[in-house]
Structure formats: structure tokens, C-alpha cells
Amino acid sequence: METTAVAQSEFKDGFTSGIGIAIGYFPAALTYGLLAKSAELTFLETMSLSIFVFAGAAQYIALSLIALGTGIFEIVLTTFILNIRHFLMSTALNEKAEEEEIWKKAAYAFGVTDETFSVAAMRNRTINSSFMAGLAIVSYLSWVISSGLGYLAGNALPQIVQESMGIALYAMFIGLLVPSLKKSEKAVLLAATAALLNCVFTFSEILSSGWSIILSTLIASLAVEAAVQLKPKGKIE
């Protein structure tokens, strides 16, 4: 019974931690639904993409490729390149995942997005399937339901509110990052290095956005770790 109570409180914690994501997904998925309609997808196709793929940026890009009449292989390959960054995120999350049956981990892995990863990775405790289920379910429900709303009634939300809500996910990322920035010089160094690299890669247009995020993250993580280990002990903490 005690383990059930623990699982319930972990689920609840995950669910609450995901409310910021749910708010942020609302305008993003609403826009996706609206765009899907204008790209002449059916309601079923629009919802299927959100239900089975659950990856915002990839769905947006797929819409524009579908509208252009791009082939299946190219669309799938683009999606793969864009989403391969989740491999890195899942690898990092796995380091703080509690030992559980493989099927449970494989199940919650479906819910790993940029946003759920960020929330789970910044948690000051280990993660487990109950926490991840709560986190993923609130995010997923918001994504799927808002996609449908966008398709059916996307124009109903006042334009001003829609535009302002574009800040939501970034504000969430900032809310996750800032407490660490205040505490740790190393976190500042990591975030700043990766941000700078990603700006260079993005504006020079030498990499697709998927690769750009992966490479910025990897180079920054490696370089900062090397710098910290080479420096005299205790200099950067």
C-alpha cells in the first residue's frame, strides 16, 4: 500500500510540474491544428500526427513538406534528423532514472520532448515511471486536445492573446534555467556557450535546427567539462 501512495504522490508531482508545459503547448498546438487545416489535412490525419508522433517542430515541418508535395522518405528523414536530439536527452535522463522494468521506461520514453525533458532533468530528485507518467500525460493531453481545437476553432482566440502566448514555452525554459544560473557558475557557462553556438549555427544556416541543437549541446557540455577538470579544483562549481 505504501508503494501505491508513493506512486500516487510522484504522479501528482509530475502532473503539477507539467502544467507549465500544458499552458505552453496550448498556443503551439492550436497553431499546428490551424495550419493543418490550411494544408488540407483531414481532421483524422491532423489528430493522428499529434497522437502518434507528439513532436511539435517535426509536425510543423511535416505540414509544410506535405503541402509542397514532398515524398514520404524525405519527410520521414527530415523528422528523424530533427528528432535525433531526443536520443541525447533520453541518454541524459536515463542517468537519473530509477531502476524499473524496461517496459515502463520504454513507455514513458514516448513522452520525452524538449519540454518534458527539461522539467524532468531539472528535478532535484531521481525520476521514475510514476513521475514521468504524470508529466507526460498532462503535456500530451494538452498537445492532442489543443491540436483538435486548433483544427476546429483556431480562429476563435483573439489574435493578441495568441501572439503573446508564443512566449510561453520560452518563459518555461527560462523559469527552469534561472534558479540554476543563480546557484552555479558552471550552469551559466554551459547555457551561455550552447546558446552562443546555437545562434552561430542557426544564423549562418550551416546546420538544420535539429543538428544545431545537438551539436551546440554536445560541444558546450564537452568543452565546459574539459575546462572544469583542467582548471585548479573548486574554481568553477
Next chain:
Amino acid sequence: MSFTMAAIIFGMAAVTYIPRMLPFVLFKNKELPPFWQGILKNVPYATLGALIFPGIFLFHENIWFSVAGAVAAFLIAFTGANIILTVIGSIGILTILSVFS
């Protein structure tokens, strides 16, 4: 639904899920060398940096609107507000800004 659309959705679902799932299934015993463990611990902070910049300057076609949103979000977060307050506060400030501009 056409065969083409079904194939696209299936293909996209597969190539999205597999990279998410593989690390949890492949890397069971967490006995990476300390240097690599250190790198993986760095990943979240670096990822957040890359997810915020430059995207936050580009979410709106008017770059000054985006910059205002970025400043608002950082200011609210630095006061120690929690995440939901940061999200709602930033949306609120931008909404007020666009009403009065």
C-alpha cells in the same frame, strides 16, 4: 486517409519514438566513466541554453516584441517566481504591451 498519409504518419512516429526509447533500453548499467557522467549532467543546462536562444528572439515577427518577452521572462524568473508564474506573467506583460502599443 490515403496510403501516403498513413505511411508518413507511421514513418514519422517510428523515427521519433526510437531515438526517445533506445537509451533507456540500451544503457542499463550506469557505469559510465566519471568524465562522461559529467558531460551528461551538463546536457540539461546546455540544452536549455540552446532551446532558448536564438528561438526566443524569433517567435514573433516583430523582434522587439520578442525581446520584450525575453526581458519580461528573465526578470520575473530572477525575482524567484516559480515556472507557472513566469509563464503566465510573461504572457500577461506581452498582452498588455500589445494592447497599449
